Amino acid sequence: xxxxxxxxxxxxxxxxxxxxxxxxxxxxxxxxxxxxxxxxxxxxxxxxxxxxxxxxxxxxxxxxxxxxxxxxxxxxxxxxxxxxxxxxxxxxxxxxxxxxxxxxxxxxxxxxxxxxxxxxxxxxxxxxxxxxxxxxxxxxxxxxxxxxxxxxxxxxxxxxxxxxxxxxxxxxxxxxxxxxxxxxxxxxxxxxxxxxxxxxxxxxxxxxxxxxxxxxxxxxxxxxxxxxxxxxxxxxxxxxxxxxxxxxxxxxxxxxxxxxxxxxxxxxxxxxxxxxxxxxxxxxxxxxxxxxxxxxxxxxxxxxxxxxxxxxxxxxxxxxxxxxxxxxxxxxxxxxxxxxxxxxxxxxxxxxxxxxxxxxxxxxxxxxxxxxxxxxxxxxxxxxxxxxxxxxxxxxxxxxxxxxxxxxxxxxxxxxxxxxxxxxxxxxxxxxxxxxxxxxxxxxxxxxxxxxxxxxxxxxxxxxxxxxxxxxxxx
Amino acid sequence: xxxxxxxxxxxxxxxxxxxxxxxxxxxxxxxxxxxxxxxxxxxxxxxxxxxxxxxxxxxxxxxxxxxxxxxxxxxxxxxxxxxxxxxxxxxxxxxxxxxxxxxxxxxxxxxxxxxxxxxxxxxxxxxxxxxxxxxxxxxxxxxxxxxxxxxxxxxxxxxxxxxxxxxxxxxxxxxxxxxxxxxxxxxxxxxxxxxxxxxxxxxxxxxxxxxxxxxxxxxxxxxxxxxxxxxxxxxxxxxxxxxxxxxxxxxxxxxxxxxxxxxxxxxxxxxxxxxxxxxxxxxxxxxxxxxxxxxxxxxxxxxxxxxxxxxxxxxxxxxxxxxxxxxxxxxxxxxxxxxxxxxxxxxxxxxxxxxxxxxxxxxxxxxxxxxxxxxxxxxxxxxx
Numbered sequence: 001x002x003x004x005x006x007x008x009x010x011x012x013x014x015x016x017x018x019x020x021x022x023x024x025x026x027x028x029x030x031x032x033x034x035x036x037x038x039x040x041x042x043x044x045x046x047x048x049x050x051x052x053x054x055x056x057x058x059x060x061x062x063x064x065x066x067x068x069x070x071x072x073x074x075x076x077x078x079x080x081x082x083x084x085x086x087x088x089x090x091x092x093x094x095x096x097x098x099x100x101x102x103x104x105x106x107x108x109x110x111x112x113x114x115x116x117x118x119x120x121x122x123x124x125x126x127x128x129x130x131x132x133x134x135x136x137x138x139x140x141x142x143x144x145x146x147x148x149x150x151x152x153x154x155x156x157x158x159x160x161x162x163x164x165x166x167x168x169x170x171x172x173x174x175x176x177x178x179x180x181x182x183x184x185x186x187x188x189x190x191x192x193x194x195x196x197x198x199x200x201x202x203x204x205x206x207x208x209x210x211x212x213x214x215x216x217x218x219x220x221x222x223x224x225x226x227x228x229x230x231x232x233x234x235x236x237x238x239x240x241x242x243x244x245x246x247x248x249x250x251x252x253x254x255x256x257x258x259x260x261x262x263x264x265x266x267x268x269x270x271x272x273x274x275x276x277x278x279x280x281x282x283x284x285x286x287x288x289x290x291x292x293x294x295x296x297x298x299x300x301x302x303x304x305x306x307x308x309x310x311x312x313x314x315x316x317x318x319x320x321x322x323x324x325x326x327x328x329x330x331x332x333x334x335x336x337x338x339x340x341x342x343x344x345x346x347x348x349x350x351x352x353x354x355x356x357x358x359x360x361x362x363x364x365x366x367x368x369x370x371x372x373x374x375x376x377x378x379x380x381x382x383x384x385x386x387x388x389x390x391x392x393x394x395x396x397x398x399x400x401x402x403x404x405x406x407x408x409x410x411x412x413x414x415x416x417x418x419x420x421x422x423x424x425x426x427x428x429x430x431x432x433x434x435x436x437x438x439x440x441x442x443x444x445x446x447x448x449x450x451x452x453x454x455x456x457x458x459x460x461x462x463x464x465x466x467x468x469x470x471x472x473x474x475x
Numbered sequence: 476x477x478x479x480x481x482x483x484x485x486x487x488x489x490x491x492x493x494x495x496x497x498x499x500x501x502x503x504x505x506x507x508x509x510x511x512x513x514x515x516x517x518x519x520x521x522x523x524x525x526x527x528x529x530x531x532x533x534x535x536x537x538x539x540x541x542x543x544x545x546x547x548x549x550x551x552x553x554x555x556x557x558x559x560x561x562x563x564x565x566x567x568x569x570x571x572x573x574x575x576x577x578x579x580x581x582x583x584x585x586x587x588x589x590x591x592x593x594x595x596x597x598x599x600x601x602x603x604x605x606x607x608x609x610x611x612x613x614x615x616x617x618x619x620x621x622x623x624x625x626x627x628x629x630x631x632x633x634x635x636x637x638x639x640x641x642x643x644x645x646x647x648x649x650x651x652x653x654x655x656x657x658x659x660x661x662x663x664x665x666x667x668x669x670x671x672x673x674x675x676x677x678x679x680x681x682x683x684x685x686x687x688x689x690x691x692x693x694x695x696x697x698x699x700x701x702x703x704x705x706x707x708x709x710x711x712x713x714x715x716x717x718x719x720x721x722x723x724x725x726x727x728x729x730x731x732x733x734x735x736x737x738x739x740x741x742x743x744x745x746x747x748x749x750x751x752x753x754x755x756x757x758x759x760x761x762x763x764x765x766x767x768x769x770x771x772x773x774x775x776x777x778x779x780x781x782x783x784x785x786x787x788x789x790x791x792x793x794x795x796x797x798x799x800x801x802x803x804x805x806x807x808x809x810x811x812x813x814x815x816x817x818x819x820x821x822x823x824x825x826x827x828x829x830x831x832x833x834x835x836x837x838x839x840x841x842x843x844x845x846x847x848x849x850x851x852x853x854x855x856x857x858x859x
Contacts, residue, residue: 341604352607365721369607375721397725399618400671403598404610410671411610415619415718415725425608425718438623449606457606 002116004292005157008052008301009266010045010129010148011253011308012036013430018142018251020318033145033254035315036131038324038407039429039447041456042071043079045148046129047086047446049259051390052301053125053150059087059387061123062152064094066112068104068128068258070176072097073456082458083127085353086446088387102174102224102284104128105149105258106166109280110290112153113161120155130257135182136327143227144183145254149262150301158298159269159278165207166288169199174226174284192230196283200224200234203287204279211291215239218291219276222246222264224283226255246271252309258284263305270300313433323407339453350385355444355460357422358383366422386420388444392465393418395440398428408432416442416462429461441465479741480576485696485703486856488517488689489821494805495653497683502537502590503546505685510547510586513687518700522549526689527580529554532567532587533810535594543586561757561845562711563587564686564813565852569709571690581692587814588685598669598681608718614670614678616847617760619717621672623725624766628777632672635761636663637783639676639803642758645790646800648831649819653682654804677761682806686814688821702825707838707855708741710734716847728763730851731770731844738840738853739772747772748794751855752836753823755816757844758801767842768796771853790831798823798831809845813852816841824858 016035017026026032036045046067054062065087067080080095098104098111105128112124129148134140153161173195174185185191200223208214221240225231228250235245246264256263261282268278278292303311315321350356351369358370361384365376368388373380398414412428414436428436429445442462449459490512492505510522519525531543531554539556543549559566564587571583594600602611625631640660646652658676666675689699696703714720714729723729735747744750756771758764768779773794774787782788788796799805799819802812820839822828837858844851 339603340606344605348605348607352605367719367721369719371719375715375719397619397622399615399621400668401610401612401615402668403612403614403670405601410668411615413610413615414622415723421721423719423721423723427609436622438626449609450603452603457603459606459609 001155002113002153002161003155003157004151004159004269004298005154006053006057006152006301007266007269007298008049008055008150009263009305009308010048010052012040012045012146013311013313014315015312016315016321020321021137021141023318026314031251032314034147034256035321036146037430039449039461041073041448042069042129042131043073043082043456044446044448044458045131045146046079046083046127049129049148049150050083050087050125050127052303053152054087055302057152060090062089062093062125063122064096064112064115064124065089066096066098066108066124066126068098068108068126069130070099070102070104070258071131072099075178082353085349086389086458088354088356088389102258103282103286103288104284105262106282106288106290109151109153110164110288116153116155123152123154126151126153128259128262130259132257133182133325133327136322140183140185143255145256147253147256147259147263149259149266151262158294158296160293160295162291162293163207163211164288164290165203165210166286167199167202167206168286169195170285171195192226196226196230197234199287200281200283201237203289204238204281207289207291217277218279219244220246220268220272220278221281222261222268222278223281224261266300267305269298270305273297313430320408339451339455340457352459355387355389357386357388357418359386359420366418366420368418368422368424386422388418388422388424389446389460391419391444393442393444393462395436395438395442395462396423397438398436412436414462426460426462429463431464434464480572480709481707481741482705483576483693484572484706485691485693486688486706486817486821487691487696487699487701487703488513488519489818490516490687491651491815491818492685493651494682494684494808494815496592498592500683502542502588502685505590505683506543506546506586506588509588509685509687510584513584513689516701517689519689522547525582526552526584527582528552528574529584529586530557530567530571530574531555531585531810532557532563532814533589534558534560534563535589535591535809537590549584559711559845559852560850561759561807561809562813562843562850562852563810564815565709565841565843565854566711567810568688568814568817568854569711569852572706572709575690575692581695583690585688585690585814586685587811589808589810590683591681591808592683612670613759614673617763618670618673620725620727620766621762625672627726628780630780632664632674633660634765634780634783635672635677636660638758638761638764639663641789642797642801642803645798645831646804648829649799649804652800652804653680653806654800673760673762679759679802680806682808684805684808684811684815686811686818688814688817704821704824704856704858707857708738709854710737710741711850711852712737713850716849718847726776727766727770728844728848728851730848731767731842734851734853735771738855742855744855748774750838751794751840752838753798753820753833754794754796754840754842755798755801755819756796756842758797758803759807763844764797764801767844771840771842790833795833798828798833813841813843816843817854817856820856824856
């Protein structure tokens with residue numbers, strides 16, 4: 001039996017109030033969307049969701065990592081390999097990118113179920129993440145949001161996979177050519193009527209036929225929707241009442257692309273009780289419907305959706321959002337330089353991406369990054385790797401650097417002591433609205449540090465553990 | 476215990492170029508200005524015959540040894556480039572001192588120089604060659620002690636501002652300083668923020684400059700024109716990177732503490748506050764100067780605040796510090812700075828420091844700290 005044994009999600013803290021896009025002021029309670037910060041992208045969000053999902057799970061049990069997205073930062077270079085490194089998965093974990101369609105997450109999830117059905121000893125981590133760019137000022141920009149979700153698939157989970165059914169459809173509804181900067185779309189009514197409505201109906205009916213079931217078998221629906229109205233029309237056409245439908249979060253997160261149905265599936269999993277069934281529907285170049293049965297309630301990752309929805313900070317202005325996405329005219333000039341050295345990056349990948357420190361076998365002194373000779377007892381080459389990313393730590397000291405170039409100054413940086421004693425100099429994420437003091441507890445998050453030379457350069461940042469989840473607009 | 480260098484070597488000549496944004500001067504122009512002032516001071520009229528060896532210090536990309544040899548036409552003899560972060564000038568001096576003490580040479584020229592203003596940026600260069608360790612800016616590094624020190628000893632930006640005010644005042648009295656403008660505590664507190672808690676006036680400026688010294692074997696010092704100033708001690712010490720040091724306390728800098736221990740041992744100094752009459756310390760940032768008061772044992776840990784209030788380290792105070800305005804008003808052409816401090820201390824000990832003269836000074840200390848910071852150089856000079 002193939003099943004979901006854990007799940008997690010990530011919604012970036014930053015929110016863009018939608019009125020700002022039209023040049024209007026953001027009134028309290030205005031609709032908004034989640035936007036990746038200047039130091040976040042598809043990969044860092046995937047790492048955050050993956051680590052939320054894997055909280056409490058030994059990382060070495062993961063045999064395969066399937067990553068689904070339409071917005072990998074690379075045209076040629078695998079994102080799953082970066083994510084596997086950042087999550088400290090095994091070197092022999094099989095990594096795969098699923099891309100090219102909004103339906104990629106459904107494809108990744110069903111592939112994982114099939115892989116575990118074929119080899120019941122296998123554990124597969126599926127992560128979907130998207131951060132799609134719409135043309136500034138376009139209706140799609142109002143619609144798109146950023147988020148990620150992750151599922152651990154094994155034969156021992158509490159939510160079992162029943163079956164799935166998919167249809168493919170060739171049409172230009174939503175697409176992005178290899179040279180397009182932004183997502184393109186055809187006229188909305190055409191897209192909904194002949195794309196979304198028909199494909200979703202066919203996939204759901206096909207699945208019900210296959211299972212010899214009816215829609216009333218399902219207590220929860222996690223269904224992609226191109227927009228709020230079309231989503232509501234679809235769910236009522238399927239005959240489900242509002243209480244059974246995962247809130248599509250328009251006006252809070254937005255249409256998060258490949259991660260959209262997965263994020264709603266996380267919501268359904270948080271609510272589902274023993275014996276209930278969940279229908280998940282993925283859309284893009286066709287549609288895929290997937291049926292799950294809950295044998296017992298499966299608890300969420302470390303950060304339930306409610307926490308993530310409430311942990312928010314409104315971006316200062318539309319301009320600051322454009323800058324953070326490199327949509328302003330000057331951004332590329334600022335970052336004109338060679339960027340990271342591929343050879344240095346290669347040598348340092350365990351430290352920089354894996355966040356691996358070292359513990360001296362003789363005196364237990366911990367250090368980051370690993371060096372050859374111990375600070376404490378001067379023993380040479382007597383170290384054991386210590387993964388630091390899932391640990392917590394505390395602030396030893398900090399500064400706010402207004403000089404270092406950033407699209408969102410100042411850069412908050414400081415020294416942290418990781419539990420166990422390793423000292424690390426790190427930038428601080430998502431903390432500009434927080435009061436800083438020495439000794440405050442922190443966790444560690446994977447972020448994009450810069451993209452000088454067109455090469456995204458990732459490293460870890462600290463983040464205050466007690467992020468006060470309350471209204472704030474001074475970011 | 477090694478024999479050491481105490482009193483074996485004397486400074487017999489000192490020179491210094493104008494420090495500033497020397498857009499119209501090449502590195503060679505500044506090296507020539509500094510070296511020929513030192514020649515004149517020492518009464519050297521035939522350097523090609525009289526200089527046995529050259530030790531130079533420079534950090535920014537330059538032609539290094541060839542820059543010095545070509546500008547002064549000093550060929551057919553050793554010219555060595557020394558680099559040790561911000562302690563580069565002090566370490567070039569140290570190498571020259573050791574070469575004489577070892578019996579290798581009788582007369583040595585020390586040249587410290589740097590020309591950061593040819594890079595086209597107003598502050599330090601921004602490095603983007605890594606993802607880790609950013610922001611890699613001196614202000615971010617040197618501010619790392621601020622939060623912890625402030626919380627522990629109830630100190631704030633006002634104390635830092637008073638150090639900037641003092642050094643700006645002293646700089647108005649030094650002919651070769653770059654900034655000659657008095658500032659107020661309010662100016663410093665209201666200036667734009669660079670890296671908290673450092674506002675603009677808490678930071679040393681970037682400038683171009685060169686300084687030079689002529690060293691002689693003490694027994695031969697009478698052959699030169701100027702009053703000889705004896706080298707009592709010189710130390711360089713390295714400490715772990717504070718960004719990975721597992722037991723760093725963020726209340727002071729280890730490199731300074733290590734080098735101070737060594738230099739006081741060499742010079743036989745037990746109570747530095749009593750023994751030292753004037754000091755030039757590395758005020759790359761105001762907090763660096765504050766921590767140095769304590770790291771060098773001029774006062775107890777946490778006591779800097781009361782001494783700043785009482786004016787202990789002002790020109791008229793018990794131990795005047797940065798009598799020429801320091802890095803604050805000279806700027807910090809890295810290789811030149813340590814040698815510039817030795818130039819100022821030479822003037823002070825000979826009684827040639829003009830309006831900023833500390834009366835009766837017989838023992839002077841100079842101090843550089845650099846890297847993240849990881850290295851420190853300290854030199855003690857004396858008249859007898």
